[in-house]
Amino acid sequence: xxxxxxxxxxxxxxxxxxxxxxxxxxxxxxxxxxxxxxxxxxxxxxxxxxxxxxxxxxxxxxxxxxxxxxxxxxxxxxxxxxxxxxxxxxxxxxxxxxxxxxxxxxxxxxxxxxxxxxxxxxxxxxxxxxxxxxxxxxxxxxxxxxxxxxxxxxxxxxxxxxxxxxxxxxxxxxxxxxxxxxxxxxxxxxxxxxxxxxxxxxxxxxxxxxxxxxxxxxxxxxxxxxxxxxxxxxxxxxxxxxxxxxxxxxxxxxxxxxxxxxxxxxxxxxxxxxxxxxxxxxxxxxxxxxxxxxxxxxxxxxxxxxxxxxxxxxxxxxxxxxxxxxxxxxxxxxxxxxxxxxxxxxxxxxxxxxxxxxxxxxxxxxxxxxxxxxxxx
Numbered sequence: 001x002x003x004x005x006x007x008x009x010x011x012x013x014x015x016x017x018x019x020x021x022x023x024x025x026x027x028x029x030x031x032x033x034x035x036x037x038x039x040x041x042x043x044x045x046x047x048x049x050x051x052x053x054x055x056x057x058x059x060x061x062x063x064x065x066x067x068x069x070x071x072x073x074x075x076x077x078x079x080x081x082x083x084x085x086x087x088x089x090x091x092x093x094x095x096x097x098x099x100x101x102x103x104x105x106x107x108x109x110x111x112x113x114x115x116x117x118x119x120x121x122x123x124x125x126x127x128x129x130x131x132x133x134x135x136x137x138x139x140x141x142x143x144x145x146x147x148x149x150x151x152x153x154x155x156x157x158x159x160x161x162x163x164x165x166x167x168x169x170x171x172x173x174x175x176x177x178x179x180x181x182x183x184x185x186x187x188x189x190x191x192x193x194x195x196x197x198x199x200x201x202x203x204x205x206x207x208x209x210x211x212x213x214x215x216x217x218x219x220x221x222x223x224x225x226x227x228x229x230x231x232x233x234x235x236x237x238x239x240x241x242x243x244x245x246x247x248x249x250x251x252x253x254x255x256x257x258x259x260x261x262x263x264x265x266x267x268x269x270x271x272x273x274x275x276x277x278x279x280x281x282x283x284x285x286x287x288x289x290x291x292x293x294x295x296x297x298x299x300x301x302x303x304x305x306x307x308x309x310x311x312x313x314x315x316x317x318x319x320x321x322x323x324x325x326x327x328x329x330x331x332x333x334x335x336x337x338x339x340x341x342x343x344x345x346x347x348x349x350x351x352x353x354x355x356x357x358x359x360x361x362x363x364x365x366x367x368x369x370x371x372x373x374x375x376x377x
Contacts, residue, residue, distance in 0.1 A: 002163065003142050004034050005308040006130055011038055013128045014077075014104055020097055020123060021106040022083075025132035026244035026269060027185045030163050031108040032081050034132065044076035044104060051085035061087040068096045076104060083107035090122035097126055110244075134270045135161040136304035137375050146372055153368070154284050157293045160272025171281065178276040185273075190243050201226050203277075205236055209246060209266050210277045214292040214327075216251070216263040216319075237266065244269050249299065252316030252329045254357070260319045267296045294343040295327055298366060301375045302328070324351040326363075336361035345369055 010021055025031050039046045049056045059067050060080070072078050078096075083089050089107070097105060137156075140149060159165050159174045162181070168174045190202065204226055209217065219230045219237075226233065240246045246268055251261035268274035271293060275281055284290050299315075306313060313332040319325040326338040336358050340348045342365055350363035366374045 001033075001037075002135055002139050002166075004030065004132070005136065005139055006132060007034060007038055009310075010034075010106075010128075010130060011041070014038070014042070014106070017128065018101050018104070020093060020127045021104075022123075022127050022129045023106065023108045023132055024129070024244075025108075025110065026134070027110045028162055028164065028181060029132050029134050031110070031132050033163075035079055035081075035106055035108060039077065039079060042077075045074065046077040046079060047072060047075040048079045049081065051080055051082045051089075056080075057086050060089065060092050063088070063092060063095060065095055065099055068092070069100070072096070072100065072103060076102075078103060078105045080105070080107045082109060084109040094122045094126065097123075131307060133300075133304045133307070135163055135166055136308060137161075137301050137372070138305055138308060140166075141376055149372065150368075157271055157284060157290075157297055158275060158281050160270035160275075162270060162272060165272055174272070175276070175281055178272045182273055182276045185243075185245075190239060190245075201228060202236060205233065206240070206245070206277045209237075209240075210268070210274050211289075213267060213274065213289075214265065214295045216260070217266050218263060245273065247300075247303075249315060249317050249328075252318045252331070258320045258322060258353075260321060265317055267299050269300060271296055271300075290343050291341075295341050298341050298371065298374065299328060305375055318354065320353055322353070324353045326351065326354060338363045339374070340365050342367040 006023075010023070013019070014021060023031050023035065036048070039048075049060070051057060051060070056071075059071050080086070080089075083093075086092070093105060093107065096103065137149060140161075144152075159171075159178065162178075164177055165174050168177060205222065208222055208225065219233045222228075223230045223233045228236075237246065237248075241248065246266050248264040248266055250264050253261035274293075274296065280287070280289075284293075287293075303315070305311075311332070313330040316329040316331070317325070317327060318329050318338065327341040328339040330337045330339075338350070338354055338358075338361060340363075342348060345367050347367075348365050354361065354363065364374075
């Protein structure tokens with residue numbers, strides 16, 4: 001088993017606080033496993049509920065406090081898996097929590113917009129919220145040294161880091177798993193949850209986004225290609241974000257006229273999912289998109305690293321109309337750090353306009369020689 005970095009943080013909140021624990025994340029990243037292992041280490045009398053079962057849906061959606069009290073009688077902890085399946089789950093959890101403040105409650109959900117919409121307002125001030133990603137390098141580091149991680153770099157770029165994918169020994173099993181996962185996770189779930197009728201356009205949009213990783217995305221161009229309005233494209237991308245398929249990175253600007261900030265870059269939460277969308281699992285030496293894979297890998301792994309270590313930073317890319325650019329920028333405590341990503345071991349100079357306009361900011365090239373320190377330190 002790969003130890004998950006969130007486990008200790010959730011355990012501490014569970015023991016020290018009576019707030020409800022909400023754990024988001026894509027399907028199959030290990031939310032249920034994490035919670036069950038955590039429960040096994042504690043002495044609480046625990047009731048685990050699968051929200052797909054009609055019996056529990058009825059009790060936990062009926063706003064009937066007496067019925068909910070009967071359900072949890074004799075237990076110290078209630079674990080609700082896939083809580084977004086329960087209608088009005090937020091309001092019902094509020095009723096239960098307010099009536100039984102000493103009852104520990106953990107709820108997981110694989111679609112943030114479903115669970116968030118049903119919990120956010122009702123549970124304001126009553127939750128600790130966490131997001132679980134596919135396996136992070138920081139988690140693998142507990143089992144493997146830097147040499148071993150470097151040996152697996154191509155594997156990470158081609159097949160991603162879903163827990164099951166990492167444990168399959170051969171390429172055939174990895175690809176089959178990713179294809180089966182994507183057929184339900186990318187299409188079936190999202191189409192059902194969002195009532196999207198045009199499944200073909202969602203697939204085409206994902207393919208276009210996959211080919212544009214590392215580049216600025218024009219909603220107008222995507223709309224013209226797909227025969228959809230700019231607003232509809234934006235709505236679809238928003239749904240893909242809330243279902244943990246992709247996320248956006250905005251352009252950094254201090255409103256200097258020469259800086260580009262209107263378009264976003266879009267990255268995938270997992271490169272295995274990105275590659276299955278375009279059906280390309282070829283070795284790196286046969287690919288034309290290694291730079292895009294490298295950039296996506298570094299951005300998502302840095303995102304995991306920051307989230308799991310409680311390090312909060314605003315993140316961007318930076319580019320000017322004259323062509324100067326940085327792949328990644330972090331802003332924290334009014335300090336700016338700029339990064340240029342190079343898959344090769346080449347170096348690069350700090351853009352003169354970056355140093356001139358943002359004195360005191362830092363600059364670093366991240367390549368194969370130092371990427372582990374960028375992602376682990």
